[in-house]
Amino acid sequence: xxxxxxxxxxxxxxxxxxxxxxxxxxxxxxxxxxxxxxxxxxxxxxxxxxxxxxxxxxxxxxxxxxxxxxxxxxxxxxxxxxxxxxxxxxxxxxxxxxxxxxxxxxxxxxxxxxxxxxxxx
Amino acid sequence: xxxxxxxxxxxxxxxxxxxxxxxxxxxxxxxxxxxxxxxxxxxxxxxxxxxxxxxxxxxxxxxxxxxxxxxxxxxxxxxxxxxxxxxxxxxxxxxxxxxxxxxxxxxxxxxxxxxxxxxxxxxxxxxxxxxxxxxxxxxxxxxxxxxxxxxxxxxxxxxxxxxxxxxxxxxxxxxxxxxxxxxxxxxxxxxxxxxxxxxxxxxxxxxxxxxxxxxxxxxxxxxxxxxxxxxxxxxxxxxxxxxxxxxxxxxxxxxxxxxxxxxxxxxxxxxxxxxxxxxxxxxxxxxxxxxxxxxxxxxxxxxxxxxxxxxxxxxxxxxxxxxxxxxx
Numbered sequence: 001x002x003x004x005x006x007x008x009x010x011x012x013x014x015x016x017x018x019x020x021x022x023x024x025x026x027x028x029x030x031x032x033x034x035x036x037x038x039x040x041x042x043x044x045x046x047x048x049x050x051x052x053x054x055x056x057x058x059x060x061x062x063x064x065x066x067x068x069x070x071x072x073x074x075x076x077x078x079x080x081x082x083x084x085x086x087x088x089x090x091x092x093x094x095x096x097x098x099x100x101x102x103x104x105x106x107x108x109x110x111x112x113x114x115x116x117x118x119x120x121x
Numbered sequence: 122x123x124x125x126x127x128x129x130x131x132x133x134x135x136x137x138x139x140x141x142x143x144x145x146x147x148x149x150x151x152x153x154x155x156x157x158x159x160x161x162x163x164x165x166x167x168x169x170x171x172x173x174x175x176x177x178x179x180x181x182x183x184x185x186x187x188x189x190x191x192x193x194x195x196x197x198x199x200x201x202x203x204x205x206x207x208x209x210x211x212x213x214x215x216x217x218x219x220x221x222x223x224x225x226x227x228x229x230x231x232x233x234x235x236x237x238x239x240x241x242x243x244x245x246x247x248x249x250x251x252x253x254x255x256x257x258x259x260x261x262x263x264x265x266x267x268x269x270x271x272x273x274x275x276x277x278x279x280x281x282x283x284x285x286x287x288x289x290x291x292x293x294x295x296x297x298x299x300x301x302x303x304x305x306x307x308x309x310x311x312x313x314x315x316x317x318x319x320x321x322x323x324x325x326x327x328x329x330x331x332x333x334x335x336x337x338x339x340x341x342x343x344x345x346x347x348x349x350x351x352x353x354x355x356x357x358x359x360x361x362x363x364x365x366x367x368x369x370x371x372x373x374x375x376x377x378x379x380x381x382x383x384x385x386x387x388x389x390x391x392x393x394x395x396x397x398x399x400x401x402x403x404x405x406x407x408x409x410x411x412x413x414x415x416x417x418x419x420x421x422x423x424x425x426x427x428x429x430x431x432x433x434x435x436x437x438x439x440x441x442x443x444x445x446x447x448x449x
Contacts, residue, residue: 009422030443048288088162
């Protein structure tokens, strides 16, 4: 028996040589990705994950893990396995090219024309 | 590094890089040199993954085990407010373990595997938690000075290269600032109190000084292995540098309270560095390898918690669950 300075440990009457079965896969359940909103009006942001047996418990754990200091007003959880993602290896899909300036505000320069027009008046 | 090229097994840096694709390795190192973070699904050298898993996992275990010597004092903390504060701190520590385990999981080791390695003694955790908290003052010294040491380490590592670890550490550091203030407040209360209170806190400080000096580990061997880890931003500062930083920040604060440290050689030298008696590294090794006063108790308590909680976890488990590693 473990004799401890900690009265709680003594009360629990723990064998010193208490070898246990190793934890099996999924003993700690699957994971949920947690998103929180800091203030009303803000976007929800990914803050981390929790292990949980179901969505309801994931919300409880998510609130406890990420929202216990009043830093959140709202939390979403979604199973990790339900999230579809792009690959960093394919990040060239986000590349753009200079000839697509027609989509940017900076692609429209009218002052030259206006000044030229005014001079010509 | 192709095919049958002979790699000297004594050349640790070459062994670390053996078999890696040179082009991918160059891109990986360039990304880190640019200050970009590595994310879970990026290509990374095997050794980078291995070292990070080991480091983050041990860090997670330290948070869990560290909650034990402090948790001891929740029921006996003087006054309701301190009980509440200590409970909040211990909850934070366990939360930190969860954040760290999650970061390690993104590298491919499941939480079950980490817990199994902890409770069988295969994985290590911070050596300081193999010592007991004899009195309330020990719990106060832990909360102030062990957390102070941890913050120095964590602030350095938060600038590392692995995204999920950095994000976990940013969050952890925010909470640690409360721990540090809380611990300092408790130590100041004792040190400015009655003679009996001063005696209590001085005794605890004297007891904890050797483990505190051990906290950052022995001097790093100057090896090309360490150089690679520093280039990869896995290791962000040498153990000696972190120890110096700690001494520089906290020895004056300790002396301000009129407390003494059990090292006659401790002083700041002309070069602005701290001189101290070399800690007993044999004792450090003996304790880390299971010979400390609390090693057996810590692991028995962890095994007990896993075992007695198992039926609850199993009852909640559902047949359709399937595990995939977290995303970030």
